[in-house]
Amino acid sequence: MIDLLTSNPGFIIILAGFLCAFIPVSEIRKFLVGAAPIAAAFLIYTAFKDPDAAYTTVKAGGQDFIVNRIDRLSMIWGYVFCLAGVLNAIYGLHEKCKITDSSALIYMGAAVAGVFVGDFLTLFIFWEMAAISSVMLVWKGGENSFPAGVRYLAIHVLSGVLLLAGAIIYARSNGMDFTMGEPGEYGFLGLDKPGGLLLFLAMGIKCGFPFLHNWIQDAYPKASITGTVILSAFTTKLALYALARCYAGEDILIYIGAVMTCFPVFFAVIENDLRRVLSYSLNNQLGFMVCGIGLADMSGKFGELAMNGVAAHLAADVIFKGLLFMSMGAVMLRTGTAKASELGGLFRSMPYTTIFCLIGAGSIAAFPLLSAFVTKSMILTAALDTALYAEGYSLWVVYAMLLFASAGVMEHSGIKVPFFTFFAHDSGKRVQEAPWNMLVAMGLASVLCVFFAFPWGGYQFLYSLLPFESTYEPYTGNHVVTQMQLLFAAMLAFALLKKYGMYPDERRAEILDFDWTYRRFGKGIAKWIDAMWARLSANVGVLRKNAIERSGRRLYQMFSPAGTFSESTPSGIAAVLTGGMLVLLFIVIYLS
Amino acid sequence: MDFLSFMPEWLITHGAAVLVIMPLLLGAITAILPSERLAWFVTLFVTVFSTVTAFAILLVIFGGETQLYKMGGWDPPHGIAYVIDGLNAPIIFLICSMALLTTLYGLKSVVAEVEPKKRAPFYAAFMLGMAGLLGMVVTGDAFNVFVFLEVSSISTYVLVAMGASRDRRALAASYNYLILGSIGATFFVIGLGFLYMETGTLNMADIGGILRNLDGGSRVSMVAFGFITVGLGLKLAMFPLHLWLPGAYAHAPTMVTVFLASTATKAALYLMLRFTFTVFDVSFDYVFTVLTFIITGLGCAAMLLGSLSAIFQTDARRTLAYSSIAQVGYMLLGVGMLTAMGLTASYVHVLNHAVIKGALFFALGAFWYRYGITRTEDFAGLGKMMPWTMGAFTLGGLSLIGVPLTAGFISKLQLARAALDRGWEWAVVVIMVSSILAIFYIGRLLLAAYFQSPPEIDGEVVERNEAPLIILIPMWFLALLSIGIGIYYSDFVVQLGQNASDVLLQGDRP
Amino acid sequence: MAEEHTHMHDDDHIHPLSRRFLWLADEKVVKGFFWLPAIGLAVTVALGLYYDFPEKHKALWDFFGSWGLIGFMAYSFVVFSAKPLFAMLARQENYYGEETVPENIIEPVVEVHHHD
Structure with missing residues (x-):
């Protein structure tokens, strides 16, 4: 047990998280929140001294899971996560909230564990664990955050499902080998490999690719104060790690x-x-x-x-x-x-x-x-x-865009x-x-x-x-000078625009982004279809009684306790079904 | 094997018979016992004794032996033979140990749920039910299977009906179960009749041998197969023949629900495996077709529709009951694959699901015991009101979803691997979707329990009131076991599954 | 601006450390702030004469003072694009109907007119 716990630096953080769920004393929890990442960092340090010994696989249900392996890429990610964990622990010291402490640790532990795993299946586990534990932090942001949290969870679960699907397709083409390349091998997976596109999409969602990014701006600002700080450190960075390892x-x-x-x-x-x-x-x-x-x-x-x-x-x-x-x-x-x-x-x-x-x-x-x-x-x-x-x-265009963005960051x-x-x-x-x-x-x-x-x-x-x-x-004269030129020029532009009243005032508003498509447009289409359906069924008089206004209600009508599938006095129906089954079987048997 | 050296030799040789006869005899005596406490002790004695015996037998069988016990010394096919091999030994142990755990649990819960004067007969019926299940699993004689099937069914109808003092709807549920169970049993015995017509014997091994010689036999054996499959399908709650199950699980006394959920459908599934793979054979075209298309299809339908139904239930017991139907779907999917891996996965899930559902229903019973809670909306704040019970429920729920390091994960992983091995990627998708649906129906309860505050009565928050120890012990035993299987004993459980699939596929493979 | 003056007198609540920096809010400092980046820009552009771009790492547009130009243009472009973007994308704060913002502080965003 101890071996398994220390095999991956993330595991002790996750364990501390589960412990926190049962510890009523805030001080003890806060100690764990701070100590766990430090202990994990120590484990990373010892593991890196002997990477071969740190290589751990666990066999469960006939499947090998590479729960730990370390190379320089995962090492720096791990250290950074631990560092962020310590800072977040200090930042959250004043807050007495069992759920935040516990889910923050599990979330962070999942992220740390995720960068040290060696195969896609294990990665999938921590991928989803990070998603599910972090949604608690979003929901801690108050009532307004609930729908955003649900969207967050849905998107991340989708990302996980894509990851798993991609991994399975990849592994099948590969003799059921789920390994994520050799340690130190970056970019082993290409988009042209089977399953490559699905894996790419899964990581892209979590990484905030354009048009897949909305969950970040949707959920992060609605999370609790400490929650946002914690969230900002791990989810996207875990995806970035996976991207770096697979698609460099x-x-x-x-x-x-x-x-x-x-x-x-x-x-x-x-x-x-x-x-x-x-x-x-x-x-x-x-x-x-x-x-x-x-x-x-x-x-x-x-x-x-x-x-x-x-x-x-x-x-x-x-x-x-x-x-x-x-x-x-x-x-x-x-x-x-x-x-x-x-x-x-x-x-x-x-x-x-x-x-x-x-x-x-x-x-x-x-x-x-x-x-x-x-x-x-x-x-x-x-x-x-x-x-x-x-x-x-084309690369010049890219470089120009990066430069433009550097000035934009200043803004x-x-x-x-x-x-x-x-x-x-x-x-x-x-x-x-x-x-x-x-x-x-x-x-x-x-x-x-x-x-x-x-x-x-x-x-x-x-x-x-x-x-x-x-x-x-980094510190060449030219670099310092040109960078300062860029920054001073941006500041000058700001000062002048402000001085001459051309800088727009800050105004309260909801700014639309691509999430409009599913938060409004999709909802609108659903409503439209609903209305059309209602009208249609109203016109078709016979069907009117059975008009089902919303898909949710329709499911409910089918499956709820009062629904078709669950009638409580089904003897007659059940007997008929049994007879029907027998007939079906006979037909199949006859045909075979 | 140290444990075996403590066991008397006669117990191991006669174990198969003792397991069935002891609860039958003592059950009959218990029915007339004057004291409920005495009845409980007799039940406890029987279950402990059976569990130990079953464990010894399991160890012997695990060593690779097959036990053939001839009733009264008559050689089969003329006499009745009890056969214990890698396929039924774990099921026997499962039935005995679940009976033991439920008996422990029953000490308090039966007092709360069953009228005083019915308690001794309750235990009697419980033991008869146990004897029936054990008999059905252990016997090698087809007609004997029918007899024990009826013994277990009839006592189960009684047990379900005893929930009436808690919830009058138990009577209707029991009546439903009676009607459908009888239809199932009738179909089964009709099928046996056809088989007898074709082969002239009732010994299962014999029937199997003759049918193989006939290369599947004539139309008569095909009809027999159809009747037997539907009859057993009803017993094991194969979708869409599951309609008796939610009512029976929801309204029976908790102890009975747990026992039924973790053993009765499993024993029926065992029979289905035994009949399809050893009495009949998958090399027969009609068996192959029915399993590949019908059983697999119904399994997937059960996984999706059962889980979907579970989401929309307002009663937590019904939620879990529908979840059970979905879980039976997983097992059927594994069976339908007709590969060693698929059967192993299916068998592993039989064992794991028994553990998981046992823990969950135990917890639900404890919620009712303390607060009278069965509706999902009443789960609010249970995390604070009954932290230990809710903890066990949480572990069981996570395991049901298939979170890593739990038993549920092991079985789902096995099943997914088997599906990939068979080349059925779509089945992996079905497993995933069904698991996601499970997140919803379990998550809904967990969120309410942990994130909502306990209800207020007369302006005061309801106080914490944990379940008694004798209820917590069996509950936590199963909850921890489901984690233990996920972490330590997965290899052992998978090995049991492989032994079972070896028995099933020892002949020719498709 | 009126609001600013009404609050200037409650000096009691100003942090002791901040008292030494209150000049930052001084009208003259605010108005004259642009001199700081202007001079900085001039100096760095001049230094650019000495620290020329290394031949090996010279982009197409790397010439004397070009980074300053890029910074100024890019920044202005971003700021000027704000107005049309706001007109296009801004909606009322409870547009999605999820926020529980008190009605009285929701600014109606129908048409955006620049107040000059």
Whole structure:
């Protein structure tokens, strides 16, 4: 039992989560929430020292499950998840909620476990476990969050089903081998492989590909304060890991990633709910990494740089995106809202939160000495080098889109979020500074944001964790200067637009996105069909009595206790059915 | 094998007969006992003794032996033979051990659910039912099967009807069950008559040998097969012959529901396996066609429609009853594959489902015992009101869904692998869809129990009131066993399934 | 703007650390803020003369001060696109009928007119 528990670093976190469900004392739960990821990180450390010994398979019901195996890619993902787990634990210290503690741990444990598994079946298990446990965090956001949570769950269960279906088709073509490539082998699966498309789609849903992304902006802003912070770290990143392992170097990812970086920029600029702005921003950062995965063609010249960029940017992104969500959470805790139109001038009452938020904003915007300056540039450089190396102009378009998106990030995350919350016109809200534990969590995250880009030993440490040896040199004079040009120019544009009243005001509104198709259009079509059906049946007088207005009611009529299938005095029917069965059997037997 | 050295030699050699005769005799005596407590102790003695004996027999059989016990020393085919092999030994042990657990549980629940003067007869009927089930499983004589089928059925009708003091609808349910059960038994015996006509013997092994020599026999044996399949199908609640089941499960006393859910349909399924694979043979065209098309189709229909029905029930017991119909569908799907893997999966699910459903119905009974709850909407706040019972229910529910590390996962995995092996990808889809439906009907109850607050009565929140220990012990035993099978004993259970499929397919394979 | 002044006097609730930074909200600082990025841009563009693009890593559009231009254009484009996008995509806050927003704070979004 102990062996199994320690075989995969995620398992102890999951176990701690289940324990938390039964522990009534908040302090003990909080200890577990903090200690479990630390213990898991230690397990990763020991496992990586002897990867062969860490390789564990479990046989259940005749099927081998590779529950643990480790290589450099899963190692950095695991460490980052554990780090995020510790920060989230500190951030959530003030909250006394058994369900959040327990589901957060199970969710996080599933994510950690998911990056160390070695086959698709085991991955599927944790894929679904992460989905089911995390929906609790969405539902903890209050009554408004229930429908969003249901949609979230439905989409993630669908993603899991696609994953399983794809895995089965893949394995069948492969002699029932569910293994996800060899350790250290990235991009073993192609879209042309059987089942490849289904697996791609499954990961794409969880990763927020364009048109599959809506669950992020739908669910994340509606989750509880701590819930959003926890959610932002794991789900999409687990999908990103799977994508990196299976599809590294798949060309289409380059273009999907480029589109992903750009389109959220436009939604973020008009969105009023700042947590939703950050959700779009999350999508945009995922785009950089997806693009990087597409560039990480291991047979190519710049594959290693791109893969390193993805891993490094993942580490940076989890921290600074967490930090931004944390600061918005702190604001929401104190003011009760995260709507830009309601906020403003909060630097007067929440100075520390302001500073931390600015550090987060600077990190995501890639100011020198802040994390994305190093990590995002690795991906950009890989794109540039590939474009220079490759023929044709399509990669130049991609590189231009990435540059455009870099300026766009400055708009929504770099300026909009901190400006409208802490500066802009004074909302008159005078609140308390965030609780100490939130400040500590944000402070630590800020330190990490600086550390990951610290020129003297900081980014070098990050390099030591990357999948490949990195020689990328971020602090060249030209890089610093050009990046500063971009950022100063963006700030100047903002200042001038604001000064001359051309910057649009923040207004309350529901911004439509692609989810309109299923939240409104699909519903509308269903209603229309319903109305047409009612009219039709009204016209056909005989059928009128039997008109069934809604599919739900129809099912109910069939299967409910009062329904056809469950009548409580069925002797007559049942006898007839039995006779019918006999006749059927005779016919079949006669024919055979 | 240390355990075996403690067992007296005669018990192992005569075990098969003792298992059937002891509850029959003591059951008859119990009926006239004056004290309910005494009746309970007699039942406990019988079940403990049977469980130990069945376990010893299981160990002997697991070693690879087949036991042939000749009643009264008469050689078959003239005398009646009891045969125990890898196919029925686990079922025998299942029946005995479930009887033991339900008896423990009954100490409190019967007091709550059955009128005082009917309690001693209740235990008597329970033992007769147990004897009937054991007899039907253990015997090698086809007519003897019918006799024991009737013994178990009639006592079951009585047991279901005894739920009337709790819920008057039990009478209607029992009446329904009586009518349909009788139709089933009649069909079965008509089928046996045709078989006798064709072969001139009632010994199952003999019939099998003769039919194989005749290469499936004439139209007469085909008709016999049809009657026997439908008759047993009714008994095992094969969709759409399941209509008796929800009522019987919902209104019977809890102890009976658990016993029925985890043994009665299983014994009937065992008979179906025995008849289709060893008396008849899948090499006969008509058997092959019926299994591949009809049984598989009905199995899938049961999985989907049964699960769908379960979602829309307002009574938690009916939810689980419909879930049972769906689970029978899983077993039939495995049978319909006609491969060793499919049969193994099916058999594994027979055992696992007994454990899982036992735990779930135990928990439902405890909810009724403390709060009188059976409706799904009353589940609100049960996580706080009865945390331990709800915990067991949760484990059982997760296992029913097929969450990894549970017994349900093992059987579904086996089944899915078997389907892939057979080349039936669509069956995997059906399994997935049915499992997702299970998430809904179980999740609905769990969400209400954990996320809604306990009801208020007169402005005060209902207080926590945990079930008594004697109810918690069998419940948690099964709940933990379902996890244990998922983690530790999966190989053992799968091995049992393989032994069974070896017995079934020892002849020729399709 | 009127709202801003009504609240300026409740200084008691201002965080002690923030008191030292109240000048950030000063009218002059706000109006003159654009000088900071303007000067920064000028300096970095000038430095760009010295730190030229390495030949090996030079994009098609990499020339003197080009990143500043890209930043300015891209940023302005995003902001200017906000107006038509808002007109196209914005709906009332309880459009999907799920939010329980009090009626009185729902701003009717029928037509968007820029208030200039």
